[in-house]
Amino acid sequence: MLSMLVLKEWRQQxxxxxxxxxxxxxxxxxxxxxxxxxxxxxxxxATYAEGMATARDHWLSQGEKNPHSAAHYGLxxxxxxxxxxxxxxxVAPFMGVATFTEAHVKNDATYESALDQSGAWRFGVLTPTFxxxxxxxxxxxxxxxxxxxxxxxxxxxxLVLSCRAKLFPVLxxxxxxxxxxxxxxxxxxxxxxxxxxxxxxxxxNLWQQCLWLLLGYALYYAAFLNVGLLVSANCARSHVAxxxxxxxxxxxxxxxxxxxxxxxxxxFPTPDRAVFHEQMQQQKADGMDGHNPKDERVAQIRNxxxxxxxxxxxxxxxxxxxxxxxxxxxVYGNRVYDAFGERIQQVxxxxxxxxxWSSLLSLALPMRQWxxxxxWGDLSHHQRFNxxxxxxxxxxxxxxxxxxxxxxxxxxxxxxxxxxxxQQVAPFEFEPAGIEDQVQHNAAYLxxxxxxxxxxxxxxxxxxHWRGGxx
Amino acid sequence: MKYQIWxxxxxxxxxxxxxxxxxCAAFLGCLFYATLVSVERQAAYRAAVTSAFETQALQQAExxxxxxxxxxxxxxxxxxxxxxxxxxxxADSVTGFAFSDWSFLxxxxxxxxxxxxxxxxxxxxxxxxQDLANPLPRLLGSFDPAFVLVYLLPLFLIALNYRxxxxxxxxxxxxxxxxxxxxxxxxxxxxxxxxxxxxxxxxALALLAAFGVAGVNPLVQSGSLIVLLSLVLLYxxxxxxxxxxxxxxxxxxxxCALVLLTTWAFLLxxxxxxxxxxxxxIAEVPSRVSLVNAQRSAAKQAxxxxxxxxxxxxxxxxxxxxxxxxxxxxxxxTFAWYQQSAVVYETxxxxxxxxxxxxxxxxxxxxxxxxxxxxxxxxxxxxHALETLAGTSVTHYWDYAxxxxxxxxxxxxxxxxKAFSEMAMTTRDQASLPGFQxxxxxxxxxxxxxxxxxxxxxVLLGVALFVKQLKAI
Numbered sequence: 001m002l003s004m005l006v007l008k009e010w011r012q013q014x015x016x017x018x019x020x021x022x023x024x025x026x027x028x029x030x031x032x033x034x035x036x037x038x039x040x041x042x043x044x045x046a047t048y049a050e051g052m053a054t055a056r057d058h059w060l061s062q063g064e065k066n067p068h069s070a071a072h073y074g075l076x077x078x079x080x081x082x083x084x085x086x087x088x089x090x091v092a093p094f095m096g097v098a099t100f101t102e103a104h105v106k107n108d109a110t111y112e113s114a115l116d117q118s119g120a121w122r123f124g125v126l127t128p129t130f131x132x133x134x135x136x137x138x139x140x141x142x143x144x145x146x147x148x149x150x151x152x153x154x155x156x157x158x159l160v161l162s163c164r165a166k167l168f169p170v171l172x173x174x175x176x177x178x179x180x181x182x183x184x185x186x187x188x189x190x191x192x193x194x195x196x197x198x199x200x201x202x203x204x205n206l207w208q209q210c211l212w213l214l215l216g217y218a219l220y221y222a223a224f225l226n227v228g229l230l231v232s233a234n235c236a237r238s239h240v241a242x243x244x245x246x247x248x249x250x251x252x253x254x255x256x257x258x259x260x261x262x263x264x265x266x267x268f269p270t271p272d273r274a275v276f277h278e279q280m281q282q283q284k285a286d287g288m289d290g291h292n293p294k295d296e297r298v299a300q301i302r303n304x305x306x307x308x309x310x311x312x313x314x315x316x317x318x319x320x321x322x323x324x325x326x327x328x329x330x331v332y333g334n335r336v337y338d339a340f341g342e343r344i345q346q347v348x349x350x351x352x353x354x355x356x357w358s359s360l361l362s363l364a365l366p367m368r369q370w371x372x373x374x375x376w377g378d379l380s381h382h383q384r385f386n387x388x389x390x391x392x393x394x395x396x397x398x399x400x401x402x403x404x405x406x407x408x409x410x411x412x413x414x415x416x417x418x419x420x421x422x423q424q425v426a427p428f429e430f431e432p433a434g435i436e437d438q439v440q441h442n443a444a445y446l447x448x449x450x451x452x453x454x455x456x457x458x459x460x461x462x463x464x465h466w467r468g469g470x471x
Numbered sequence: 472m473k474y475q476i477w478x479x480x481x482x483x484x485x486x487x488x489x490x491x492x493x494x495c496a497a498f499l500g501c502l503f504y505a506t507l508v509s510v511e512r513q514a515a516y517r518a519a520v521t522s523a524f525e526t527q528a529l530q531q532a533e534x535x536x537x538x539x540x541x542x543x544x545x546x547x548x549x550x551x552x553x554x555x556x557x558x559x560x561x562a563d564s565v566t567g568f569a570f571s572d573w574s575f576l577x578x579x580x581x582x583x584x585x586x587x588x589x590x591x592x593x594x595x596x597x598x599x600x601q602d603l604a605n606p607l608p609r610l611l612g613s614f615d616p617a618f619v620l621v622y623l624l625p626l627f628l629i630a631l632n633y634r635x636x637x638x639x640x641x642x643x644x645x646x647x648x649x650x651x652x653x654x655x656x657x658x659x660x661x662x663x664x665x666x667x668x669x670x671x672x673x674x675a676l677a678l679l680a681a682f683g684v685a686g687v688n689p690l691v692q693s694g695s696l697i698v699l700l701s702l703v704l705l706y707x708x709x710x711x712x713x714x715x716x717x718x719x720x721x722x723x724x725x726x727c728a729l730v731l732l733t734t735w736a737f738l739l740x741x742x743x744x745x746x747x748x749x750x751x752x753i754a755e756v757p758s759r760v761s762l763v764n765a766q767r768s769a770a771k772q773a774x775x776x777x778x779x780x781x782x783x784x785x786x787x788x789x790x791x792x793x794x795x796x797x798x799x800x801x802x803x804x805t806f807a808w809y810q811q812s813a814v815v816y817e818t819x820x821x822x823x824x825x826x827x828x829x830x831x832x833x834x835x836x837x838x839x840x841x842x843x844x845x846x847x848x849x850x851x852x853x854x855h856a857l858e859t860l861a862g863t864s865v866t867h868y869w870d871y872a873x874x875x876x877x878x879x880x881x882x883x884x885x886x887x888x889k890a891f892s893e894m895a896m897t898t899r900d901q902a903s904l905p906g907f908q909x910x911x912x913x914x915x916x917x918x919x920x921x922x923x924x925x926x927x928x929x930v931l932l933g934v935a936l937f938v939k940q941l942k943a944i
Contacts, residue, residue, distance in 0.1 A: 018729070029741075032748070033748075036748050036751075036752065039752075040751075043758070047758040047760045047761065048760070050760065050761065050764070051758075051760040051761075051763070051764060054764040054767075054768070055764065055767070058764075058767055058768065058771060062771070063775070076763065076764075076767065078760060090610070091606035091607060091609075091610050094583075094600075094606035094609045094610060095606055096600070096602065097759065097760060098759070098760060098763050108602050109602075110597075110600070110602070111759040111760070111763065112583075112600045112602075113759070114583055114600075114609070115583055115584065115598065115600055116756065116759070116834055117865075118747075118837075118838040118841045118842060118865055119579065119580070119851075119854065119855050119858055119864055119865050120743050120746060120747055120841050120842065120845040120851050120855075121747055121841070122612060123739070123740070123743035123744060123747075123850075123851065123854075124740065124743065124744050125744055125747055125748065126741075126744035126745060126747070126748045130744065134740065135736075135740075135741075138736055142729060142732075142733070145725075146725060150725075237724070237725075238724075238725040239633070239634060239723075239724035239725040239727070239728045242725060242728045242729060242732070243630050243633075243728060246626070246728075246732050247626075247630075250622075250623070250626060254618075254622060255501075255614075255623075257611040257612075258611055258612050258613060258614040258618060259504075259614050260611070261607065261608030261609075261611040261612065261613065261614065262505075262508040262512075262608070262613060262614040262615075263508075264605070264607075264608060265512070265604075265605075265608050266508055266511060266512075269515065270601075270603050270604040270605065271603065272515070272519040272522075272586075272587070273519075273585045273587065273599060273601065273602065273603050274519060274522075274523050274565075274585070274587040274589075275519070275522070275523075276603060278526070344603055347605075348605050351605050351607075351608075352605075355607065368611075378607075379605060379606060379607060382606075
């Protein structure tokens with residue numbers, strides 16, 4: 001019975017040229033966006049490989065020099081694009097692609113591609129995610145706004161009910177026929193996207209990510225259809241249903257996300273960049289409590305070291321005290337960076353809570369966030385990259401300072417290390433979060449999608465039950 | 472007389488329609504909220520720029536006071552490094568983006584670029600990004616007045632007018648209307664003109680009120696105000712023409728709504744993204760990573776050959792060699808280091824200049840192509856014009872980047888001359904120390920171009936309407 005009803009709905013949709021055209025257009029845009037993303041990702045991977053190789057070559061071929069000079073010469077680290085950026089680039093264009101690691105200074109990634117874009121770019125980029133999050137729901141609205149109200153206007157709704165057809169299967173068939181179309185697009189795009197990503201990076205295992213992503217879209221489209229049919233059932237006229245649904249779409253896709261973005265920044269403002277860096281340098285120089293200036297810290301370490309080795313002059317020390325002082329300065333600087341980094345992360349966490357609560361007002365917002373999380377395109381992925389780069393910087397700077405401390409004597413700035421030492425600095429390898437961590441980190445958004453689906457589903461069937469089928 | 476009755480009837484119908492009131496309230500609410508948020512954000516940016524300049528002025532005044540004390544023999548410095556006499560103490564100089572009073576109108580690129588930048592004499596200048604900020608709000612976009620005008624205003628228009636004819640036909644009212652004395656052609660034109668006039672008056676008043684909320688007197692820039700209102704009028708006219716054209720088809724209200732909303736989605740969502748995608752595919756830009764590596768290679772090579780380069784540089788610039796003095800012979804090693812650093816910097820910059828220029832050229836070509844392709848969407852044209860009026864467009868930031876580049880050049884030259892003179896900083900430098908002056912760039916041609924393009928779009932639609940003729944009803 002149900003399959004026959006679904007077939008009837010499909011036949012009807014097939015005969016509706018507008019809907020057929022919209023579906024074909026959707027598939028075409030899917031192919032275009034996937035092809036474009038594939039080539040973009042391939043280019044990004046090639047650039048990354050070239051960047052890392054050249055940076056490594058620069059580092060190894062820097063010649064003989066004092067380890068501290070080498071630490072100032074620094075080392076570029078580049079960001080490996082996430083495999084599923086074929087589907088969703090996420091916030092990557094707003095985050096840098098290259099980080100310059102050097103002594104004394106913690107740099108974050110720079111060269112954000114968003115800075116090179118034109119104004120039109122802010123309207124959006126046709127990516128597979130843009131298609132799945134924005135355009136497929138629009139297609140669903142166009143397909144379902146007159147599913148019930150249209151039947152009522154044409155007078156066929158009474159005919160359907162008079163045939164002793166049960167209301168639930170009739171509605172379910174309408175729901176399923178559209179849901180399947182949306183899921184065909186989602187499955188197709190995600191499947192081809194993951195195949196393309198695997199072709200470009202043969203070793204990656206993406207099936208878990210894809211399944212989680214698909215689960216999100218399954219809930220998303222289900223909730224959209226619930227709302228669509230609910231509105232269609234409640235509006236006397238199809239055009240009114242259409243306008244109401246479009247308002248719902250605009251509110252979900254544009255108004256609430258933009259409002260949440262503005263509200264998050266207004267409620268929890270990010271510190272001004274210039275002031276933030278000024279304060280950070282100030283604390284490094286004057287001490288974190290403001291009463292422990294660098295000169296005093298240096299004098300204290302000097303005295304402690306002399307005492308430890310039981311000598312009176314630094315020239316008598318068996319180590320180079322400059323190496324030790326620089327390393328201690330690094331350690332102190334790292335504490336300052338950590339404290340300031342914590343401040344920024346707290347601001348971001350507070351802003352995240354705004355997005356989390358706003359996802360109860362917008363169906364698209366939790367889906368967008370879930371997609372970012374499952375494709376490693378969210379902020380936490382980039383924060384993880386920055387944190388790992390910083391650990392890497394601290395390790396290799398410490399290694400060079402230790403070498404200087406142990407291999408030369410105080411005041412001897414003529415000491416030079418060579419390639420043997422440079423080779424001990426291993427190439428940077430980024431370890432992204434596991435899928436379990438990502439799911440856990442973004443679970444609230446999946447729960448939000450689940451809530452939307454449940455509440456809208458209950459509202460739809462509750463309404464039908466209340467009206468006793470006379471809708 | 473008969474038209475007066477029609478006007479009155481139409482006004483009464485509009486006033487009695489609860490949908491009109493709901494949309495008016497929603498539009499006003501959105502516009503005022505967007506204005507408040509935008510004003511707060513821009514005020515924070517402006518405060519950051521002011522504070523940075525004030526802090527720098529204070530710091531420089533203190534350093535000059537220290538130098539005066541040193542020259543008067545009240546203070547003693549044995550070393551250069553870490554004292555006001557050292558270049559490194561003066562290494563950084565502040566630059567700031569000039570925000571206009573109208574910047575609340577459109578966020579533009581102001582959420583991407585930091586309002587305050589620093590230039591120094593040992594690094595290439597670059598515009599800082601808002602790298603501390605959460606990237607998600609940038610991804611989702613700002614809730615600013617430009618968003619309300621570009622995205623929401625057409626939707627309100629469509630919602631108010633999509634059933635102008637189709638619904639009358641469905642209710643059987645059209646036959647009655649056709650039976651009236653005034654020609655249906657004149658009637659519909661008058662009806663649309665009245666609606667356009669009322670909507671424009673409402674939006675114009677709302678915009679003026681938004682200026683009031685922002686605490687800005689729009690009459691100070693009366694020319695810009697006229698341009699803004701003209702842009703809004705043309706954008707409204709464009710959408711009215713689209714609505715009228717769709718209404719003239721023999722479609723039901725549902726089909727009219729479907730077609731109009733598809734047009735809205737196409738012009739505001741699909742077309743701009745397709746334009747970006749096409750431009751990116753045709754005009755490829757080399758990666759920043761390659762540029763970074765090229766800069767690095769050039770700096771490395773120049774650094775390795777610094778002694779030879781330095782000798783060659785002095786041969787090429789004998790005027791700098793003549794500046795040498797032995798006033799500070801004790802710091803000759805330090806001066807030599809600065810001199811060699813300046814030479815290495817310039818050599819490395821020269822080595823990548825062509826690559827840098829090519830990158831910028833390709834970027835400009837891509838932007839140009841994107842803007843040509845985006846012309847197909849009046850929404851993109853309108854938004855760009857609003858950003859230009861607000862002074863926050865990409866063009867404004869490119870102009871700022873060029874000013875930054877010029878200033879960095881002046882800053883470097885100042886210290887290079889001092890290094891070759893082998894002179895530490897003195898109080899005499901107070902007068903000659905370069906300072907950055909934020910200036911608000913104006914691009915009237917761009918707004919005029921937008922007016923022209925929107926006008927052309929309206930004329931084209933007008934021609935289509937003429938061809939279709941109202942007899943189609």
